[in-house]
Amino acid sequence: MEVINTIAALKSLLGPIKLAGQKIALVPTMGALHKGHVSLIEAAKAEADIVVCSIFVNPTQFTDPKDLEKYPRPLEHDMAMLNESGCNVVFMPSVKEMYPVPEHWHIDLGPAEFLLEGEFRKGHYQGVTQIVKKLFDAVGPDLAFFGQKDYQQVLMIENMVSYFDLPVKIITCPIIREDDGLAMSSRNIHLNAEDRKHAVVLSQSLEYIRSYFEKAEDQSNSDKLHELEEAVK
Structure with a gap:
């Protein structure tokens, strides 16, 4: 090198x-x-x-x-x-x-x-x-x-x-990603435990949405979105 x-x-x-x-x-x-x-x-x-x-x-x-x-x-x-x-x-x-x-x-x-x-x-x-x-x-x-x-x-x-x-x-x-789902980043070292807990919410939410849409193949997109909206309230 x-x-x-x-x-x-x-x-x-x-x-x-x-x-x-x-x-x-x-x-x-x-x-x-x-x-x-x-x-x-x-x-x-x-x-x-x-x-x-x-x-x-x-x-x-x-x-x-x-x-x-x-x-x-x-x-x-x-x-x-x-x-x-x-x-x-x-x-x-x-x-x-x-x-x-x-x-x-x-x-x-x-x-x-x-x-x-x-x-x-x-x-x-x-x-x-x-x-x-x-x-x-x-x-x-x-x-x-x-x-x-x-x-x-x-x-x-x-x-x-x-x-x-x-x-x-x-x-x-x-x-x-890290084991907890947080995207690897050089700046992650600046996160404390509480910050990190909040940071992984985005990846967890995206994973939930992805898996939900994959499981609900027989539903229309509008029905899926309505149920998701109710789930996250």
């Missing part, structure tokens, strides 16, 4: 690989890796010849400086996990490497940018698409792998790819 810190070194390494016609996959991360990230790397290995995993805590997507400051950065743990997963290249640039000069970034991501999480984190998805575009430019991947957990983020990235007409295929992989 090679660890690269500069765009120039990364391009020098990947250039001959691309010329040889080998397929390159990118798994972008902000570190604090878990089994969800490993599942993305495994999916990438099945589709590509070379897997590049980036670790970069991107400042432009944080709307709260305190959130950026407390984001977990267990580098030794991450390196061990990447090595065990069979990742070929780790790209770990500095902030100065990715943002050598101040720059303005704003593209039309569509109305979905301002819904759900976007309603509460103004500018978040502009920052996300900004860094993903920079990573795509640095790596030049044929494929890029993301998790369904960040569904809205994936939609924004797909819109960005369409906006710039980039030659990269976005592949979305299933959510990997």
Whole structure:
């Protein structure tokens, strides 16, 4: 596994690989890796010849400086996990490497940018698409792998790819969950016992709805929805 810190070194390494016609996959991360990230790397290995995993805590997507400051950065743990997963290249640039000069970034991501999480984190998805575009430019991947957990983020990235007409295929992989059903996330370490109890309600509710609809095959959708509405009151 090679660890690269500069765009120039990364391009020098990947250039001959691309010329040889080998397929390159990118798994972008902000570190604090878990089994969800490993599942993305495994999916990438099945589709590509070379897997590049980036670790970069991107400042432009944080709307709260305190959130950026407390984001977990267990580098030794991450390196061990990447090595065990069979990742070929780790790209770990500095902030100065990715943002050598101040720059303005704003593209039309569509109305979905301002819904759900976007309603509460103004500018978040502009920052996300900004860094993903920079990573795509640095790596030049044929494929890029993301998790369904960040569904809205994936939609924004797909819109960005369409906006710039980039030659990269976005592949979305299933959510990997903890034993209690909570979606694996680097930020789960910030949850106390009470927070976690509330957090799993969503996955439990979705699982209940899924199993209910599967069992009630002989009912119309309107009847199913009515019974569900009564059940959750």
